[in-house]
Amino acid sequence: MHQRLSLILAILFLLVDIALPTSTSVLTVSCELVGNPGFLVIRGTATPYAPVSVNGHSVGVAATDGRFEINRTDFAAPPDCTLTIDDGFRTSTCVLRGCVPVPLPEDRARSEPEHVDIPDIDTTGPGTGTGSVSLTGFPITSEINTSGTTGANLPPGFDPSRCTGGHIVHRASLTGGVAISWDIDCVRGYITFTVRATCNGWIGLGYSTNEKMPHTDCVMANAHELDGQSTDRWMTDYNEPRLDTDLGGRDDVTLISAEQEGLRTVLKYERPLDTHDPLDQVLGEDHLLYLLYAFSDSDDFSKRHVFQDSVRINFITGLVLKDDRVDLGAVHGSFMIISWTVLVLVSHFISRYMKSLGTMWYHSHAVLNGLAVTLACVSIIIIFSHLQTFVLNIHSVLGLVVMFLAVCQPIIGWFSWDLWVNGHVKRFFPNDLHAWIGRLLTVLALANVFFGFCAYQANIVVWVTCGAWLLFLGGMFLHAELTLRPHQHRRRI
DSSP: OHHHHHHHHHHHHHHHHHHSOOTTSOOEEEEEEEETTEEEEEEEEOSTTOEEEETTEEEEEOOTTSEEEEEEEEEOOOTTOEEEEEOSSOEEEEEOBTOOOOOOOTTSOTTOOOOOOOOOOOTTSSSEEEEEEEETTEEEEEEEEOSTTGGGGSOTTOOGGGOBTTEEEEEEEOGGGOEEEEEEETTTTEEEEEEEEEOSSOEEEEEESSSSSTTEEEEEEEOOTTTOEEEEEEESSSSSOEEGGGGTOOOOOEEEEEEEETTEEEEEEEEESOOOOTTSOOOOOSSOEEEEEEEOSSSOTTSOOSEEEEEEEOTTTOOEEEOOSOOHHHHHHHHHHIIIIIIHHHHHHHHHHOGGGTHHHHHHHHHHHHHHHHHHHHHHHHHHHHHOSOOOSHHHHHHHHHHHHHHHHHHHHHHHHHHHHTTOOOOIIIIIHHHHHHHHHHHHHHHHHHHHHHHTTOOHHHHHHHHHHHHHHHHHHHHHHHHTHHHHTTOOO
């Protein structure tokens, strides 16, 4: 007995030791520096969701699979060309590729960082202040001009030591052929965005504390005519974002340039980091925000986008993380496709052409339809919990009509079956009513699946797969109608 208990405990301790990261394990990480000072790239895998730090400075949070990427411009390497990467559980020393070590004087210990304190600067009053700091591996200089009202554009708690030469500059390549770069002017308190996209219409950027469209600050701009157009907007729902000026706010966006050559559009605009407008998101704070981006094939801002996606981004550190959580919108669509194009259509086939199976046809028909209605209800709950609002469009309104009929249909079907098995004469209610509601329900549901594909830009694989499946079922129904239906129609139990 004691031997078995000892064996079980030993196995449990082994599993815990394997599952939990330890400080002695090594992070998977690579570091590269192009030029010195130059462009720094750090890629690696850490503990999922763990805060990643470089030489003791927090630079972001790892993704759900642990992956992270850090990009920095104008980075000056430490003399020994090494960086210490830490995720709170594990530590790794990374040697910068492309960096040449510089020998240190004999009287300076390699482990001692040079440190110069920056005195507190009143950023709200007149005058100027400058300071410099050299932290281990992150030598930074900054200049803050506090004359006039510049300090009003800086967010509370803004750290000037993050700036290099008075600026913080980063860039990122996103999905859909979108590239973005941004330049934070630490003197003026402004951020300048340059966005490139493969399109010939408007481009939109949104900043939010969550991935949902409602309550999101956004900018929509285009390269229409010579000078282009830019608008400062606020998303109140999943429809076209409204102008800040129409909601009592201000337009705090200034379009600097707009170029369009064929299918390539490049837009450059700026805005204050903190506009003090309740309809604008404060930028320049050292934490992750959601960046929503989209573009259209039309310069008309009322036209719907043809591509959209989102990432999590830290505008100070340059950390960009793909939001790899489960797409609940896709789950909703998948459940509806299974319900209406598979379960319901197969149940219709059984009830119409396979009554020779005896009572088995009814039980199969009822189970499949019950599963379809249950899955559809779960899908509705998922999408409402995800959106947390009702989006008023043809897809959502028709969806409610379909769900109402779907819930009523099993009740009518039960009365119809009761008359059928007791040999009563076929009546409009419930027999014919159940049959015609079923046909109407199927047509409306399939139409709504189509509207859903259009509304949420289903990819070509979804279109082709569903189209091929419906063509196959259509052929089966036609064949059965020509060969089986005349015989099945006269059969009764």
